């Protein structure tokens with residue numbers, strides 16, 4: 110397990126130490142930020158010509174949109190204060206609710222007692238409440254998402270919302286997916302949250318659509334972290350391909366074909382790719398396990414519109430396979446500067462594929478509808494779906510843009526935990542290596558988890574608990 114790592118990377122007193130941070134997403138940049146607070150020298154190696162990874166804001170003329178509908182979750186107070194201190198007044202509170210499109214209606218999401226009964230009917234609500242209470246009394250534990258959803262939410266809710274949405278998002282039948290995904294991705298979908306969160310302050314905020322967001326886009330968090338790291342400590346267009354070791358320590362990395370000696374390594378690279386980098390290589394059984402760790406990619410179709418607004422929502426979810434996208438969002442509802450005056454935009458998220466290095470790819474449906482590279486057809490389909498639900502008129506479209514994001518969602522299957530643990534046990538032998546980040550740990554984590562884990566990893570590394578507090582002051 111990653112939690113057992115106790116990397117021994119030289120601390121500041123050992124001058125001239127060379128800590129290599131692999132990957133310049135939120136995880137890599139925050140590791141650099143925390144190391145810099147303690148004057149530990151480091152270099153961030155990023156393959157792309159820009160930092161931010163899957164957490165950036167794209168610009169298209171005067172329109173801006175994020176790499177998927179991002180928001181800052183506030184579950185970790187330390188992380189929230191840290192981001193507040195980094196962004197100052199440019200971090201603002203947004204009030205913008207979510208909805209689910211279901212049977213021709215836009216239903217408030219997460220459900221409130223009132224909307225649940227109003228939009229789904231009292232009979233449906235009573236059935237779901239009964240299923241929930243029965244699952245509580247039976248106390249059974251489900252390993253896969255399908256049985257978890259059925260026993261927790263009841264058949265009707267589970268099938269109409271949760272299971273359809275999950276298989277669209279992850280491209281895998283829900284019985285192959287881990288039940289742990291329900292506690293992260295699908296919070297608030299059923300009666301459980303309605304019954305348990307009703308009246309609770311945090312639940313209410315979530316339902317009312319309150320969250321923090323930086324003016325100008327989620328990429329502002331990346332910008333400020335990169336500025337703290339220092340431009341000279343970040344090497345762009347630098348692809349890591351190998352990691353040389355002596356059995357217990359990493360001795361050097363290879364970036365763009367050039368060997369670079371290192372004293373310590375913090376890797377945020379996608380775990381299934383990273384595990385193929387050690388020289389000498391990892392044992393065959395470890396490589397075989399890694400081939401079963403698969404990422405889902407995402408295509409974003411942005412439509413720039415000649416009208417001031419379409420909805421007041423943060424995000425609208427589309428569980429039905431009738432629609433090509435899983436969800437759409439209107440960036441302007443997070444921050445007005447995301448579109449010029451009198452204009453707005455809609456961005457559709459279309460998960461696709463799954464990079465696997467084994468025959469396991471067969472269980473990952475390719476979705477059949479379009480090859481992801483056929484961007485024109487995908488865009489046409491997005492437009493016709495949006496017209497169908499009444500959110501778009503073709504004459505409003507000023508421009509369109511398509512963006513492909515790789516390795517966006519780690520697909521957490523029922524056997525992922527065991528496979529990941531095996532890989533981590535192998536990597537545990539390298540005393541000067543730490544893994545952090547969404548892809549780096551192959552966990553379904555959000556920005557606040559990544560910042561927290563990065564802070565905790567550097568604190569553990571330097572034997573101090575002060576980093577977070579220093580940053581928050």
Ligand SMILES: Cc1cc2nc3c(=O)[nH]c(=O)nc-3n(C[C@H](O)[C@H](O)[C@H](O)COP(=O)(O)OP(=O)(O)OC[C@H]3O[C@@H](n4cnc5c(N)ncnc54)[C@H](O)[C@@H]3O)c2cc1C
Pocket residue numbers: 131132133134135136137154155156157160161162163164176177178179180181182347348349350377378379407458514516517518545546547548549554555556557559
């Ligand atoms: C559609 C979508 C919506 C999301 N919404 C939210 C949200 O609302 N709230 C929230 O908190 N989180 C959200 N997230 C999650 C959040 O974006 C991620 O947790 C975060 O981006 C992970 O950062 P990371 O640095 O761990 O990984 P990444 O961003 O993947 O960074 C890894 C970096 O490593 C680089 N790299 C890869 N291979 C190499 C190599 N060989 N050599 C050098 N560099 C390499 C990559 O280019 C990349 O820059 C969302 C994610 C997605 C995809």
